[in-house]
Amino acid sequence: MISRRTILKRLSAMPLLGGIIGSAAPLSSAVAATALAPRNLVKELGIRTFINAAGTYTAMTGSLMQDEVMETIQAASKEFMMLDDVQTKVGEKIAAIVHAESAVVTAGCFSAMTLGLAGVLTGMDQKKVEALPQLEGTGMKSEVIVQKGHNVGYSHALTNTGCKMVFVETVEEVEKAINEKTAMMWFLHIQSDQGKIMHQEWVNLAKKHNIPTMIDIAADVPPVENLWKFHEMGFDLVCVSGGKAMRGPQSAGILMGKKHLIAAARLSMPPRGSTIGRGMKVNKEEILGMYVALEKFVGQDQQKEWKMWEDRVAHIADAVKKVNGVTTETIRPELGNHTPTLRIKWEPAKINLTTKALQEALRNGDPSIEIVGEQGGISLTTWMLKPGQEKIVATRLKEELAKAAV
Numbered sequence: 001m002i003s004r005r006t007i008l009k010r011l012s013a014m015p016l017l018g019g020i021i022g023s024a025a026p027l028s029s030a031v032a033a034t035a036l037a038p039r040n041l042v043k044e045l046g047i048r049t050f051i052n053a054a055g056t057y058t059a060m061t062g063s064l065m066q067d068e069v070m071e072t073i074q075a076a077s078k079e080f081m082m083l084d085d086v087q088t089k090v091g092e093k094i095a096a097i098v099h100a101e102s103a104v105v106t107a108g109c110f111s112a113m114t115l116g117l118a119g120v121l122t123g124m125d126q127k128k129v130e131a132l133p134q135l136e137g138t139g140m141k142s143e144v145i146v147q148k149g150h151n152v153g154y155s156h157a158l159t160n161t162g163c164k165m166v167f168v169e170t171v172e173e174v175e176k177a178i179n180e181k182t183a184m185m186w187f188l189h190i191q192s193d194q195g196k197i198m199h200q201e202w203v204n205l206a207k208k209h210n211i212p213t214m215i216d217i218a219a220d221v222p223p224v225e226n227l228w229k230f231h232e233m234g235f236d237l238v239c240v241s242g243g244k245a246m247r248g249p250q251s252a253g254i255l256m257g258k259k260h261l262i263a264a265a266r267l268s269m270p271p272r273g274s275t276i277g278r279g280m281k282v283n284k285e286e287i288l289g290m291y292v293a294l295e296k297f298v299g300q301d302q303q304k305e306w307k308m309w310e311d312r313v314a315h316i317a318d319a320v321k322k323v324n325g326v327t328t329e330t331i332r333p334e335l336g337n338h339t340p341t342l343r344i345k346w347e348p349a350k351i352n353l354t355t356k357a358l359q360e361a362l363r364n365g366d367p368s369i370e371i372v373g374e375q376g377g378i379s380l381t382t383w384m385l386k387p388g389q390e391k392i393v394a395t396r397l398k399e400e401l402a403k404a405a406v
């Protein structure tokens with residue numbers, strides 16, 4: 001343990017602080033400013049920062065929280081609160097915003113899925129909660145039905161409960177797969193065009209057999225309506241990321257839906273130990289920050305945001321098209337990351353540049369810029385740009401493309 005004395009000694013050993021504390025003369029404002037200058041850890045640790053023209057990627061730390069969210073986090077950090085009390089009060093507010101019976105802030109969409117399924121499996125039975133991920137001999141169900149086309153890495157969140165995935169393609173296969181071990185039917189919105197069964201039919205099938213349903217809409221706002229659309233459609237649980245387009249804390253998400261299932265899911269969440277969810281802690285600051293981010297996201301002028309993204313894309317497209325051999329196309333993905341996305345291609349005969357070389361040049365430039373490498377070109381989005389950064393992206397792209405002209 002560090003004693004109070006040691007701390008004091010260490011403090012006075014710090015030249016600046018020691019000087020200030022020991023100084024009787026009034027501090028010049030320059031000295032005061034230096035003393036108060038916040039530590040620049042980015043510089044100190046040599047961490048690369050960059051203009052994010054790629055999108056809301058976890059590897060790139062998702063999105064940037066807005067001032068209101070950071071102010072909420074700061075203010076919340078000054079007081080103690082009971083974790084359950086924060087979750088309950090915030091949950092009620094979030095539920096009202098998203099038109100759900102109930103909601104809880106989770107450690108991202110991934111943990112929302114694990115915890116939601118845990119709730120489905122255990123109900124309010126404390127013994128079952130403590131048994132997870134052990135299912136055998138507990139009386140709990142153990143299978144989740146998923147369409148083959150929806151089988152991406154994220155379904156791992158469900159197997160964390162001990163459940164196994166059962167893959168189907170057709171309605172007949174669903175009917176055949178359903179048995180007394182079926183716990184839930186899971187749907188992945190972003191892959192809905194890769195499956196044969198669409199949302200409503202999936203819900204109807206499950207309802208016919210009294211099986212709970214869950215949908216993953218992690219990266220599917222905007223459109224903002226997606227926050228309530230799927231409850232209204234009949235999904236029992238809806239999971240969304242907080243740190244993507246909503247710009248909440250990167251490590252937060254929301255589990256929303258039926259009251260009895262959210263209550264059950266919370267039994268597997270902190271502060272309760274002896275649970276599979278004990279490691280999926282969300283602190284009070286982030287719970288409150290998530291709420292404020294959601295409120296702000298739902299309240300903002302969606303059309304104005306969209307127009308801003310479009311204008312930025314147009315600015316970049318206009319600039320790069322000036323280089324002979326470059327073509328652009330703006331696409332607006334319907335599923336996931338629904339934002340204007342600019343695809344840039346170039347004729348290899350006119351511009352001698354690989355996708356990787358362009359990415360590297362932008363990454364190593366000043367300021368550093370991240371874009372997405374694609375087959376035969378690159379793509380970019382503008383929703384994660386700070387105002388004015390589209391000009392830098394346009395200039396740098398044009399520069400690098402023109403430089404490689406043959």
Ligand SMILES: *Cc1c(COP(=O)(O)O)cnc(C)c1O
Nearest residue numbers: 108109110154218219241242253
């Ligand atoms: C990002 C994502 C997740 C994980 O969300 P986190 O909030 O990072 O936990 C799950 N599913 C899909 C489809 C995603 O895009």
